[in-house]
Amino acid sequence: MADVAESDFLLATRGRAEELGAWVVGAVFDARNALAFALADGTLHLAGTTGDWKPVTAHDGAILSASADMQEGWLTGGDDGKLMRTAPDGATTTLADYKGKWVDHVAAHESGLRAAAVGKALHLLGPGGPLKTLAHPSSVGGIAFDTKGKRIAASHYNGASLWFVGAKEDKPRSLEWKGSHHAIAFSPDGTHVVTAMQEPSLHGWRLTDGQHMRMSGYPGKTRSLSFTARGRWLATSGAESIVLWPFFGGGPMGKAPTELAGGDAVFCTAVACHPQHEVVAAGFGDGLVLIAEIGSGKVVPVAPPSGSPVSALSWSPNGALLAFGTEAGRAGIIDLARRP
Amino acid sequence: MSQTQDAQIPVTVLTGYLGAGKTTLLNRILSENHGRKFAVVINEFGELGVDNDLVVDADEEVFEMNNGCICCTVRGDLIRIISGLMKRKGRFDGIIVETTGLADPAPVAQTFFVDEDVKRATKLDAIVTVVDAKHLPARLKDSSEAQEQIAFADIIVLNKMDLVSADEAAEVERLIKQINPYAEIRRATKSDVPLDSVIGRDAFNLARILEKEPDFLSGEDHHEHDSEVNSVSFEVAKPIDAEKFNAWISQLLQTKGQDLLRTKGILYYAGDSRRFAFQAVHMIADGDYIGEVKEGDPRKSKIVFIGRDLNRPQLRRGFEACQVEG
Structure with missing residues (x-):
């Protein structure tokens, strides 16, 4: 991408970027396509393609994790021990206070569920408050709801636990595999769970028959996992290209992954699959952001390298907007909607 | 990166x-x-x-x-x-x-x-x-x-x-x-x-490894030990063959790494004007060149092991065999 002119990046013609001054932990669109950047200085920045961005102080300390809240607004977990909700108008509410313990991971489902991982505990909350606390053998490394919000998976040391959210008796299905697991993803149809490991490699479980899937060969740790809309591909960071594993035709077992947008000897640090099309956005260690069409391998440059790794990347649910953030605090939004 | x-x-x-x-x-x-x-x-x-x-x-x-x-x-x-x-x-x-x-x-x-x-x-x-x-x-x-x-x-x-x-x-x-x-x-x-x-x-910092002279106790010849863990160190005057050393130390850390708590070394490779520093915690090793040898400095390579059940003669022979012949 070194030979691409600045003006050829979509950011120049269809987007805007700001320097927000702190590590961007999350670029999060809520279900209504409203965007907030969650920063390590405890602030959220409510952002759009036009108008002023609005800063909101949500935490006294760093935001460690951020997600969209149930129907609208944002959910954040901080090192101040709090689980906070920020409404689309910027009003903040404390949903829970875990007394100074770090809230490492948060997630929500539109059906009316919120989840916060605090050490070994995974707290589930509903619109009215706490529902239950699920205990794990070691600290939770990542959490993910399935598409329907019926189950939640939590990764940890030596595997992952799969919980039915509505179960009367809380006993998880244990997905076992030796080692330390962190980032975790559910396939959109709910049939597979994949984790990223310390090693660095990925591990997957086919839930129908417990089949293990090992996906290895990464030069770096995978931090970001994203399935394409219909679950045919799993896009991953952690290599000098976007690594995509085929989840069709018997894969990923025995299949080589597809690699896209490689060649710059810079690690891919974040991936996000488009919510409808087989298109993946990727951020790299130098700040470069691009979009690649999986079928053709065609690459479109989005944002030029800014010198700092891309730490957050996501699509709006309607697929028209892409947002990214970097460790150094650069945050951008790009409007990809068809123009009349 | x-x-x-x-x-x-x-x-x-x-x-x-x-x-x-x-x-x-x-x-x-x-x-x-x-x-x-x-x-x-x-x-x-x-x-x-x-x-x-x-x-x-x-x-x-x-x-x-x-x-x-x-x-x-x-x-x-x-x-x-x-x-x-x-x-x-x-x-x-x-x-x-x-x-x-x-x-x-x-x-x-x-x-x-x-x-x-x-x-x-x-x-x-x-x-x-x-x-x-x-x-x-x-x-x-x-x-x-x-x-x-x-x-x-x-x-x-x-x-x-x-x-x-x-x-x-x-x-x-x-x-x-x-x-x-x-x-x-x-x-x-x-x-x-x-x-x-x-x-x-x-x-x-690799550059500071073995900077300090050890406080070996005078007159003591390490025959009786009050604890299982102790240390040995060896010095050789001839240049080290990088390949031989790598083969030896990798094998040693692989097989004895559990008992080797900390290993540190300063090496002078044959035909190289730089010093190589090396350290390991159990089997995990890290090494790099740490600059040119100063004029007049003795080019004595040195290695230190702190660990359990250290076989002094065997370790010594192993290190000495890494020297360039002749």
């Missing part, structure tokens, strides 16, 4: 048996008026309160790595905490990690060699072990952890000196030096050591 990195944050690891005075030292470091800010990672079951803005509770989760190396363990909680702390770089100048009294220091140290995020953001400054001058001799007899904490130490705070006689003090120092003659011993009462003797030591 091609991006340039900010300066790495130094991390001091504070170990020591229960009641040795670790928390006293920690509070002393934090309360002294030095203008530096520390993030402190303490274990959940700490004895005393710690007064600091940024205190993180750790759970001491020791994880085995799936890399075929049984002694390769890391502190999973530390990886998570350091990744979190790094997101607010600039709020502190250093990190202090306190371990529980019974902790083996190896997983903490190995975390700084193994995890790419931790390596990128931080550097291990020194392992500081606080020991109780009165009770250490008994601890060394009944606890392998106490021996390991001495073996891993770069600095040993020999605490509670007011409770021992001059003879007892000399004896406890002798016991320490038998395990680890390379550690710097600082006598103290109520952990009253100068801050700069424990912070900012850069002891894991």
Whole structure:
């Protein structure tokens, strides 16, 4: 991408970027396509393609994790021990206070569920408050709801636990595999769970028959996992290209992954699959952001390298907007909607 | 990765048996008026309160790595905490990690060699072990952890000196030096050591390895050992064959790594005008060139092992065989 002119990046013609001054932990669109950047200085920045961005102080300390809240607004977990909700108008509410313990991971489902991982505990909350606390053998490394919000998976040391959210008796299905697991993803149809490991490699479980899937060969740790809309591909960071594993035709077992947008000897640090099309956005260690069409391998440059790794990347649910953030605090939004 | 990195944050690891005075030292470091800010990672079951803005509770989760190396363990909680702390770089100048009294220091140290995020953001400054001058001799007899904490130490705070006689003090120092003659011993009462003797030591910097002459005890020839853990060192005058050395040390760490707690070496390779520094924690090794040899300096290669069941003649023969023939 070194030979691409600045003006050829979509950011120049269809987007805007700001320097927000702190590590961007999350670029999060809520279900209504409203965007907030969650920063390590405890602030959220409510952002759009036009108008002023609005800063909101949500935490006294760093935001460690951020997600969209149930129907609208944002959910954040901080090192101040709090689980906070920020409404689309910027009003903040404390949903829970875990007394100074770090809230490492948060997630929500539109059906009316919120989840916060605090050490070994995974707290589930509903619109009215706490529902239950699920205990794990070691600290939770990542959490993910399935598409329907019926189950939640939590990764940890030596595997992952799969919980039915509505179960009367809380006993998880244990997905076992030796080692330390962190980032975790559910396939959109709910049939597979994949984790990223310390090693660095990925591990997957086919839930129908417990089949293990090992996906290895990464030069770096995978931090970001994203399935394409219909679950045919799993896009991953952690290599000098976007690594995509085929989840069709018997894969990923025995299949080589597809690699896209490689060649710059810079690690891919974040991936996000488009919510409808087989298109993946990727951020790299130098700040470069691009979009690649999986079928053709065609690459479109989005944002030029800014010198700092891309730490957050996501699509709006309607697929028209892409947002990214970097460790150094650069945050951008790009409007990809068809123009009349 | 091609991006340039900010300066790495130094991390001091504070170990020591229960009641040795670790928390006293920690509070002393934090309360002294030095203008530096520390993030402190303490274990959940700490004895005393710690007064600091940024205190993180750790759970001491020791994880085995799936890399075929049984002694390769890391502190999973530390990886998570350091990744979190790094997101607010600039709020502190250093990190202090306190371990529980019974902790083996190896997983903490190995975390700084193994995890790419931790390596990128931080550097291990020194392992500081606080020991109780009165009770250490008994601890060394009944606890392998106490021996390991001495073996891993770069600095040993020999605490509670007011409770021992001059003879007892000399004896406890002798016991320490038998395990680890390379550690710097600082006598103290109520952990009253100068801050700069424990912070900012850069002891894991390859360029500083074996900088300090060991405190080998005069006249002692290592025949009787009071503890399982001890140390040996060898020096050779002929240049080292890089390939032979790599083959030997890799094999040695593979097979004996569990018993080799710390290994350090300075090597002069044949036909190379630079010095090569090498260190390992169990099986995990790290090495690099550390600059040109100065004119007139003796080109003597040296290697030190601190560990259990060290076979001195075998290690010596192995190292000597790495020399270039002729």
